[in-house]
Amino acid sequence: xxxxxxxxxxxxxxxxxxxxxxxxxxxxxxxxxxxxxxxxxxxxxxxxxxxxxxxxxxxxxxxxxxxxxxxxxxxxxxxxxxxxxxxxxxxxxxxxxxxxxxxxxxxxxxxxxxxxxxxxxxxxxxxxxxxxxxxxxxxxxxxxxxxxxxxxxxxxxxxxxxxxxxxxxxxxxxxxxxxxxxxxxxxxxxxxxxxxxxxxxxxxxxxxxxxxxxxxxxxxxxxxxxxxxxxxxxxxxxxxxxxxxxxxxxxxxxxxxxxxxxxxxxxxxxxxxxxxxxxxxxxxxxxxxxxxxxxxxxxxxxxxxxxxxxxxxxxxxxxxxxxxxxxxxxxxxxxxxxxxxxxxxxxxxxxxxxxxxxxxxxxxxxxxxxxxxxxxxxxxxxxxxxxxxxxxxxxxxxxxxxxxxxxxxxxxxxxxxxxxxxxxxxxxxxxxxxxxxxxxxxxxxxxxxxxxxxxxxxxxxxxxxxxxxxxxxxxxxxxxxxxxxxxxxxxxxxxxxxxxxxxxxxxxxx
Amino acid sequence: xxxxxxxxxxxxxxxxxxxxxxxxxxxxxxxxxxxxxxxxxxxxxxxxxxxxxxxxxxxxxxxxxxxxxxxxxxxxxxxxxxxxxxxxxxxxxxxxxxxxxxxxxxxxxxxxxxxxxxxxxxxxxxxxxxxxxxx
Numbered sequence: 229x230x231x232x233x234x235x236x237x238x239x240x241x242x243x244x245x246x247x248x249x250x251x252x253x254x255x256x257x258x259x260x261x262x263x264x265x266x267x268x269x270x271x272x273x274x275x276x277x278x279x280x281x282x283x284x285x286x287x288x289x290x291x292x293x294x295x296x297x298x299x300x301x302x303x304x305x306x307x308x309x310x311x312x313x314x315x316x317x318x319x320x321x322x323x324x325x326x327x328x329x330x331x332x333x334x335x336x337x338x339x340x341x342x343x344x345x346x347x348x349x350x351x352x353x354x355x356x357x358x359x360x361x362x363x364x365x366x367x368x369x370x371x372x373x374x375x376x377x378x379x380x381x382x383x384x385x386x387x388x389x390x391x392x393x394x395x396x397x398x399x400x401x402x403x404x405x406x407x408x409x410x411x412x413x414x415x416x417x418x419x420x421x422x423x424x425x426x427x428x429x430x431x432x433x434x435x436x437x438x439x440x441x442x443x444x445x446x447x448x449x450x451x452x453x454x455x456x457x458x459x460x461x462x463x464x465x466x467x468x469x470x471x472x473x474x475x476x477x478x479x480x481x482x483x484x485x486x487x488x489x490x491x492x493x494x495x496x497x498x499x500x501x502x503x504x505x506x507x508x509x510x511x512x513x514x515x516x517x518x519x520x521x522x523x524x525x526x527x528x529x530x531x532x533x534x535x536x537x538x539x540x541x542x543x544x545x546x547x548x549x550x551x552x553x554x555x556x557x558x559x560x561x562x563x564x565x566x567x568x569x570x571x572x573x574x575x576x577x578x579x580x581x582x583x584x585x586x587x588x589x590x591x592x593x594x595x596x597x598x599x600x601x602x603x604x605x606x607x608x609x610x611x612x613x614x615x616x617x618x619x620x621x622x623x624x625x626x627x628x629x630x631x632x633x634x635x636x637x638x639x640x641x642x643x644x645x646x647x648x649x650x651x652x653x654x655x656x657x658x659x660x661x662x663x664x665x666x667x668x669x670x671x672x673x674x675x676x677x678x679x680x681x682x683x684x685x686x687x688x689x690x691x692x693x694x695x696x697x698x699x700x701x702x703x704x705x706x707x708x709x710x711x712x713x714x715x716x717x718x719x720x721x722x723x724x725x726x727x728x729x730x731x732x733x734x735x736x737x738x
Numbered sequence: 739x740x741x742x743x744x745x746x747x748x749x750x751x752x753x754x755x756x757x758x759x760x761x762x763x764x765x766x767x768x769x770x771x772x773x774x775x776x777x778x779x780x781x782x783x784x785x786x787x788x789x790x791x792x793x794x795x796x797x798x799x800x801x802x803x804x805x806x807x808x809x810x811x812x813x814x815x816x817x818x819x820x821x822x823x824x825x826x827x828x829x830x831x832x833x834x835x836x837x838x839x840x841x842x843x844x845x846x847x848x849x850x851x852x853x854x855x856x857x858x859x860x861x862x863x864x865x866x867x868x869x870x871x872x873x
Contacts, residue, residue, distance in 0.1 A: 253824055253851035260784070270784055271850060273791075288866030301744045301788075463817070 257320040259283060260302065265465045266510045269303040269320050278362055279304055280323040285313035290723045294327055294467070297511045304511045306467040308343065324363060329475045330355035331482040336426070339443055339457040342472040344479070347459060348443075359478035361471060365533035372539045374573075374600045377712075378425065378491065378548050381417030381661020382410060384591045384654040387613035387671055388620075389576055392604025393425075393489050393546035394537025398568055400553045400560065401578030405590050407552045409658050410576065411493040412442060414550065417661035418491065419451040425548075426483045426490045427455040430476040433469050433499040437460045445609045446661070454479075466510075469503035477534050480547050484536070487543035492535065496552035497528055518563050529571050560595075574598035587645050587655060593620045598657055606712040612671040616650065619675065623647020629673055642680070649679050652687040665709035666695050672720060674726035681735040698723070744781065747772075748788035791849040799827035802847040806840040806856070821846070 237390045249320040257271030267283060275281065275295050281303075291314050291683045297304030315542040332355040339348035374392035415427040431439045432580050439459045446452040458476040460469050473494050484489040494500070501524055508521035512594065516522050528551075535549035551572065553565050558580065560569070569575055574597045583590035602610075626644050630636055636644070653674045656662070662670070670691050671681055682690045698706055705722060709715060715723075754765050762808075773779045790800035801821055803809065809817070809832075818830045825848065837845075841857035 253846070253848060253853045255850055256847075256852035270787070273850060288862050288869070300746070301784075 232355065236506055246612050255322050257281075257303070259314060259316055259318040259320060259458060262311055262314050262316055262318075264510045265307050265467060266507075267305045267307055267311070267314060267320075269295075270301075272303055272320060272322060273287075275322055276304055276326075278293060278326050280325050281306075282321050282323055283314050284319045284321075286315055286318075287313060289313065292323075296507070297513070299381055301364075306470075306507055306511070307465065308394055308467055308471075308491045310465075311530040325510045326360055327475075327480050328358040328360050328469070329331075330357070330697055331359040331479050332357050333482075335456045335479055336454060337456075339439070339459055341464075342458060342460060342468050342475040344475065357482070359482060361474045361478050363478065363481065363534065365530070366536045366538060366542070370467055370536075370539055370542045372537050372544070374537050376489075376537075376546070376605050377601075377606050378414075378489075379417060379421060379423070379606070379664065380410065380414040381420070381663070382413055382464050382589055382656060383662055383667045383670065384589055384593070384656070385410070385576060386667055387609055387654075388591075388617050389574060389596045389598040389599060390601035390605035390609070391548065391550075392537070392601045393624070394535065395574070395598070395600055395604070396532045396535050396551065396572040397598060398551050398553060398572040398575040399578070400555060400565060400569070400575050401590070402555050402558055402580045405578040405580055406588060406658075407554070407578060408438075408442070408495055410578075410589055411495065411550055411552065412445065413658065413661050414456050414491065415455060415493070416447065416449045416451050416659060417453060419449060419662055420661060424489065425454070426480070426488060427451070428476050428480040428490060428492045429455060429457045430473050430492065430494050431457065431458055431459045431461075432472050433462050433464070433503065434495060434496065434625055449659070453632075466503040466506040468498060470507055473497070473500055473531055477531060477547075481534060484538065484545040484547040485543065487545050489546045489548070491548045491550065494531075494549065494551040496554050497568055504583045520563060524564070525567050525571075528568055532568075532571050573600045587651060588658075589656060591654075593617060594624065607714045608664060608668045608709055608712050609671065611714045612668055612675055615675055616671065619643070619646060620650055623650070645680055646674075646677070648684055649682070649687055650674055652684050653679070653691060655688070661712060664712055665698070665706040668709045668715065669694060669706075669723055672715070672723050673731075675729070676720075676724050678727035678731050679726055680731075682731045685736070686734045690727075690730055693734075694723075694727050697730070743825075744778075744785055745788050745792075748785055748792050750784075752789055752792050787849050794825075794827070794849060797826075797828035799825055799830045800833065800849055801830060802833045802835065802845075804835045804837045804840060804845040804847075805839055806842050807835070808836055817846070819845075821848070828872055 230283050244723045255268045255272055255274055259267050260270045261268040275298060277298055279295050281293050281295055283293060285291045291307060291309040293305035293307045295303050295305045330353060334353050334355045338346055338353055341347050374394045376393040378391045378393045379386055380391060399410055401407050418425040418427060443457055446455055456479055458472055460472045478493060479491040480492045501520060504524065504527055509515060513521045532549055532551065535547045536546055537546040551568060553568050555565055577592045577595035579592045622643055626640055630644055653670060675692055678689060679690055705719060745834060752770055773782060799821060813833060821827060821830045835851060841859055843855040845856055846853040
């Protein structure tokens with residue numbers, strides 16, 4: 229057995245340093261009560277808000293907690309670890325630090341908890357930097373208007389409610405309407421289109437089986453290499469659920485501040501608000517509407533304000549947020565949904581009825597809106613999709629009206645006809661995001677009327693045939709459209725000719 | 739019964755004791771009655787701590803000293819000088835306790851701060867460090 233004396237000497241010195249008694253008096257508090265993940269501490273008058281305090285556990289280890297209630301007689305601190313190790317009378321010390329998590333590119337491809345500790349069994353993560361969990365959002369001078377597109381690959385979104393880099397677009401809908409599917413497709417699209425956008429997915433109180441499925445899919449798609457997953461399960465303490473989106477934002481901000489583009493998905497903020505309500509009630513804060521504390525709006529506004537498009541002076545990086553909110557029976561006017569709707573720059577509303585009709589993604593065109601994304605929309609898609617919202621809105625009006633009358637004029641019939649085909653065209657399977665040229669070609673053909681004679685059940689076939697033909701025989705045209713510029717008249721004509729030829733083959737013979 | 743803040747109560751008790759030293763027993767009986775009525779008897783030691791804390795800015799430092807063996811006069815003098823130097827107090831009250839389980843060294847507790855130089859603490863930290871090393 230070889231012993232390296234030099235190494236041994238270093239280790240002994242380190243142990244001596246660690247055991248050395250502090251030469252001065254240090255501030256110490258005492259736990260007076262403990263329960264439900266909350267410790268009440270006597271003393272520590274110098275404690276700051278949200279400061280990390282360390283409680284001496286019964287086994288000699290230290291349990292971390294953060295001070296949230298600073299009152300005259302005591303401090304209410306929320307534990308970040310198990311409360312069964314802490315007992316009344318335990319000593320508490322100040323750390324002098326606010327909560328920080330590891331940040332950096334080393335986290336890419338990993339699944340971590342809100343403290344940045346790996347939970348994917350792939351070994352420790354050696355990051356070089358840490359970032360504050362709670363941080364001020366960039367100011368006005370440091371920002372720039374949203375002007376670059378963040379393509380989701382979902383035609384209904386990119387054409388009707390486009391998202392720009394630095395935007396906050398809410399995904400809202402009942403359970404099982406495809407909210408997470410949209411978010412995942414967006415992550416996958418970043419990899420397929422090689423946009424270089426880093427994705428951070430935050431699971432707040434989600435079933436770990438769902439997270440495992442999601443990670444598996446991202447790995448299959450090769451998207452995990454550009455992604456970080458921050459996972460919390462319903463079994464985790466409320467403090468970790470509360471922390472998860474802030475910690476994940478700190479991880480995403482690293483890329484934003486280093487001239488890169490990042491996308492963060494909060495799945496979902498309803499559960500986050502519930503976790504915060506639990507913490508607040510246990511901290512004896514006065515309950516307000518639906519028992520949420522008074523600062524539940526600030527909880528989400530300060531989080532989402534950190535998503536921004538930075539100015540050129542700050543490196544032009546961006547952080548785009550896709551928060552998810554789950555509604556009950558389509559009730560968008562509930563407390564938390566209205567809060568987050570007012571904070572974000574638009575919402576994608578998913579309807580159960582559309583989902584069950586087979587219209588997937590079940591995006592309600594009438595209720596969905598993007599307040600700033602229009603400026604960021606690709607010119608190519610804008611040129612062919614500008615009339616889409618209007619066509620679909622007219623179709624909905626006329627379709628309802630047409631139910632009462634069979635005698636319709638030709639114009640009305642043609643609008644209904646077009647609307648049915650557009651609705652069919654916007655259906656898109658999961659994990660199949662479309663590139664810019666694919667979206668432009670499909671929309672150009674449909675809005676130009678090339679598919680008007682194609683039976684509704686053959687629209688998908690017509691679209692596939694057109695995309696296959698252009699993808700294999702006209703790669704140059706596809707590459708040109710992929711640049712995102714407004715298509716020339718020649719390009720339009722070429723696409724329309726091909727679409728009409730395909731439609732002719734699929735149209736019923738008279 | 740409306741409970742007032744414990745710290746406010748400590749400040750009031752201190753003011754009354756200083757202003758009316760002859761009524762000391764009456765004041766303390768009233769405090770006892772208040773604690774019983776407001777069901778805070780179990781917090782009496784915290785109240786004492788708050789009174790000690792309120793005295794600190796006035797230059798009076800209450801200190802609890804636990805040691806493995808009884809302190810001699812020289813140690814007591816050194817300790818008082820150390821505390822005056824560290825806290826800027828003009829008067830130091832030492833509340834001495836002997837705790838053989840400390841093995842050696844002392845634990846000094848002021849209302850807000852602590853200094854633990856006991857062998858017991860060092861051994862516990864050593865055990866904790868070695869158990870972390872094992873895992």
